Amino acid sequence: MEEGKTQAAVLMVPLPCQSHLNQLLQLSGVIASCGIPVHYTGTATHNRQARLRSHGLKPNNATIKFHDLPTPPIDAPAPNPHAEDKTPMHLASATTAYAGLREQIGLLAQELSRKTVRLVVVYDRMGTEAVRDAVSVPNAESYSFNCLSAFNLFLILWEAMGKPFELRDAALFQKLPSVRDFMSEGALYFSASENIPEREGDIHNTIRLIDEAYIRLMSREEISGGKKQWAIRSSTAFNLERESSSHGCLRWLDQQATGSVIYVSFGTTTSLRDEEYAEIARGLEMSEQRFIWVVREADRADIFAGGSEVRRIELPEGFEERVRERGIIVRGWAPQMEILGHPSTGGFMSHCGWNSCLESLTAGVPMAAWPMHSDQPINATFVTEVLGIGLWVREWGRRLEVVGAAAVEDAVVRLMASEEGKVMRRRAAEVGATLRKSMEEGGESCMEIERFISHITR
Structure with missing residues (x-):
């Protein structure tokens, strides 16, 4: 290791929607509690939102540094309760505006990269444009974070890619609504692998005990190009102080x-x-x-x-x-x-x-x-x-x-x-x-976290 540098540091880039902010903040707590510096970045408004709504739960001995970036202009219309389609289009402008942070996040990644041997960029799969510059930093290694179940993301990709192979559970899949019934063509493309920057692997907010079959399918060459797949359920995977x-x-x-x-x-x-x-x-x-x-x-x-x-x-x-x-x-x-x-x-x-x-x-x-x-x-x-x-x-x-x-x-x-x-x-x-039980010390979920930490600090 070069003198004065850490072995690894993590840059977290969430999407500005509550469940996405929350999941990446919880993952930040897991990683920081293992002694790895974590840098959580976003607009000042959404970083404040993430901290305010953290359920009063704080990871023990975890240090997370928040980087408040200037808030880009955001059109923030009121929700429309009368819309037949419940898709929250009133939040679309905020997620789109995040792409405008690309240069600032790239500059932050360059700054952090000088202080560590490996900069690990973890970014929300639905906000890829914001990290295009960050993931190209020479010593950066990136991972897309999936806020859906592996079951769900696999089905989206499998359908978006033209159903490249047959599935065994045909009866179950016949009961499912077509992905195109509830996601626009643009959203389908947004989730497809060809729109994701080159990366080391994918992190899924799930637990292998219930999602293992679909994590395995996600690792197939036709779906993810054979990338490494990690299942890390973070919110209950470490000791918490309760304040609420x-x-x-x-x-x-x-x-x-x-x-x-x-x-x-x-x-x-x-x-x-x-x-x-x-x-x-x-x-x-x-x-x-x-x-x-x-x-x-x-x-x-x-x-x-x-x-x-x-x-x-x-x-x-x-x-x-x-x-x-x-x-x-x-x-x-x-x-x-x-x-x-x-x-x-x-x-x-x-x-x-x-x-x-x-x-x-x-x-x-x-x-x-x-x-x-x-x-x-x-x-x-x-x-x-x-x-x-x-x-x-x-x-x-x-x-x-x-x-x-x-x-x-x-x-x-x-x-x-x-x-x-x-x-x-x-x-x-x-x-x-x-x-x-799987999240207790020695349990499968706990071991998955240990395997991921060992991988990024190798």
């Missing part, structure tokens, strides 16, 4: 019976119409089950912009008063990992974003699947059809229909108060215990 125990919903959970509460949340990118919120409210009331419901508007590109135009969701008159003995409404950010990990939580009604799926699986909580857009219908199929620990609130083919109160009630009751739900809860508990 004072949140009111957690104190409320402490007073509920084991497995008696369904958690309802549709993520940070989905905007629903008032009538859709009204139907969910009536369905939860009719179910007579205990619940925590996160009621919030979708994120804007700048969550700190505020202003009087920020929408407040109105629920049916008298609803909150009628259900206050068995339900709690959270209007804002909720500590989702702690809610799912609480023993009183017995089910999760979700949009099926992959991070939410993984958090639910790891906690051992079954899901009522209500996919809204993008990768979510494939995730929902994976949870319900492949893993068998979830049920559909509404199938993807009926996505343009308003889900009525009766359908919401039916899904909640089936998951929380039926024999079918009991079977799913047992199965989910078994899967969760297995996944958590």
